[in-house]
Each structure stands twice: as structure tokens, then as C-alpha cells.
Amino acid sequence: MRNVNARPYRLNVNGRDFTIHARHDTPLLTVLRNDLALNGPKYGCGLGECGACTVLIDGVPARSCVVPLAGVRGRRVTTLEGLGSEGELHPVQRAFIDAQAAQCGYCLNGMIMTCVALLNENPDPSDAQIRAALSGNFCRCGAHVEIVNAVRGAAGLMASEASRGGR
DSSP states (O other): OOOTTOEEEEEEETTEEEEEEEOTTSBHHHIIIIISOOOSSOOSSSSSOSOTTEEEETTEEEETTTSBGGGGTTSEEEOGGGTSBTTBOOHHHHHHHHTTOOSSOTTHHHHHHHHHHHHHHOSSOOHHHHHHHHTTSOOSSOOHHHHHHHHHHHHHHHHHHHHTTOO
């Protein structure tokens, strides 16, 4: 049975168009996970504080647990699943693997999505800029050194790909 307050919303997620029937105040995270089966964004705190649910909205990191569905109408949403392709990871994803920047992995979605936005804006950030960009993403496992190393590695991979005419 459909909610009587539900309305159709057209969304662009990972380059594909979807029509979702939901209330205007439904959190984007709920739609991504429950309606579109995209499980990269994680439910963490539900308050927009921890970063586990981070997605890119028009290239800018946003906490999908506090973004209402109505707030993404006409905008491009990118989740972790939309970064690479099957068989070819995004350079940030590859760098996180190479640097072994994961412990439990719960924070990785937010860390990776935030790093993608940072490197798209600043291809050669300093360690201080990396730490500042990631300051709102909580990692309780203590993998911060590896995460900063992963961002540096990703910057190198992205620069290399750009010089060869890639991404």
C-alpha cells in the first residue's frame, strides 16, 4: 500500500534517472538504500555528524541521512557505487586498498566520497588540507595515518591518469 502523502520524484543517481514515490521529507539515505539498493552510504548517527552516509550532490559532499528527497530534485547524486565501473575502481578506491586504509570499513564510504570531492577541487592537497577535509568523517579504528596516505596516493594516481588523458 502506497503512502497517501507520497509523490513521484525524479532523481539522477550515478548517472541514471529514477522515479521514486515517497514523501518530500524522506531522507535521501533511505531512498538510496531501501529503494535503489545502493548500500555504499551507511546509516551511522542519523544526524549528519559522522559522515558514514556521505554522497556527492553535484560534486559536493553531503550527508544523505539529513538531506530530504525534495532537496535533490534536479541535481546529480553520486554514491560509492557510481565512482568506478565493474572491473575498474576509481583511483581513490584503488588508493585506499593499496594503502590498506581500512580497519572495520564502516567509515570508508564517507572517507572515500569526501576524498573524491577534495581531489576534484584540489588535485594536490597538503596533509593539513586532507585532514581538514576529513575532519567531519569519524573513524573509530584509528586508521587516520593510512587514510591520509591513501589520499596522497590517490592524488598521484589521478595526476598520472590525467597526464595520460584518463578520468
